[in-house]
Amino acid sequence: MNKLQSVLFDLDGTLIDSEYFYFKNWAPILKQEFDLQITYDDWIRDFAGHTLAHNVKRLVEDYGYDTTEEHMWKRTRAAYADSNMSDIELMPFAKDILVYLKANNIRIGLVTSSYRSTVDTVLGKHKLLDYFEFFVTRECVESPKPNPEPYRLALTKLGLAGDSCVAIEDTITGSRSALDAGLQLIAVTKQEVERARLTDVDNIVENLQQAKQLLSDWI
Template identity: 25%
Template sequence: MRAFLFDLNGTMIDDMSYHARAWTKLANGDLGGNFSPADIKREMYGKNPEVMVRMFGKDRFSADEMRTLSMNKENYYQAEYLPDLKLIDGLEDFLAAAKKAGIPMAIGSAAIPYNIDFVLDNLNIRHYFEAVVSADDVELSKPHPETFLKAAQKLQVSIADCIVFEDVPKGVEAAANAGMVSVVITTTHTEEEFEGLTNILHFAKDYTPDFFNQLIQS
């Protein structure tokens, strides 16, 4: 049986620019950093504490401080993005068709539950997914395969039957490390930035092409 595993940010919703703004506000505004947009884009993957360590060093903040700063960043993000919150074009039809076809689906994201719930509940799409793996459920972030392996385990499907939907090279690398193929949504990275990754089935800017119907029907 096929199964579909979805990253969240940049893959289901086109929100990475809002995350970048929130990180910029936190890192440069609140913490006095001097990070360029390219710096922010390069570092904002994985768990929030991992991002802060990469940007400020491992001894800058205590664990309690990082938890507080992490929530500040997510509150900045949610407040700015909520008025624009929507699924990427074609995705809801794709989810509905996959659900009707009996294809099990899960979310495998480096986001914390607070942000995953923000999306699932505000868009009323929780019913499409049989499992969710968040940052709180794994020890090691992407490109480690733990996120997608746990999602497959929760769905009780073989890794060989999983198709991962991602938007960033680190996520596609995580899928490769899990032994899974990927479909890339090009919201945040160009096709050229995935050079060297050999597990990619298809690139698309959204979920409207016929390719996605074929995934369900094949």
């Protein structure tokens, strides 16, 4: 690859430990609405890393439930508000990798399917917003991940080619988006079900400390 100039991070499951938060809010709703009982493993396999629209489509088409994106938006947002999203913790080594990249003058962006309000709430609580040059959030694009539009928009903001940028993702959904936009990729996940899906990814590590070690070879 060309000399590394920028690293673009996913948010949920990559920088913040949010998947259990989403599971514990969705599970009671699925039970109340559809009498559907899921485990955390079910959540990781079938719902994690996807947009609300994707998950609602799955409920309608794969499970046969009668619901809408608007209805599930209202139910889930109310649950998130009651659960206090600001309690979500960082993934291990999240701040360390940001500090390291900043110290080495690497440009940092965030590319997420979450909304800006989530970014501001969680990263704001951890005082990490200033590490990022820009944020590509759900409201910035028409087609979210796995479509490459979010990463193409990020490259436009950077004014850089994909081969000088690395995306850090934790799911096949985000990885597909980054690869199709022409970026280099590091996948960071301990989830076996997710690792088995990442067959097109050369660099798969278990945590952000290992990702930082890989990046150090490219700086």
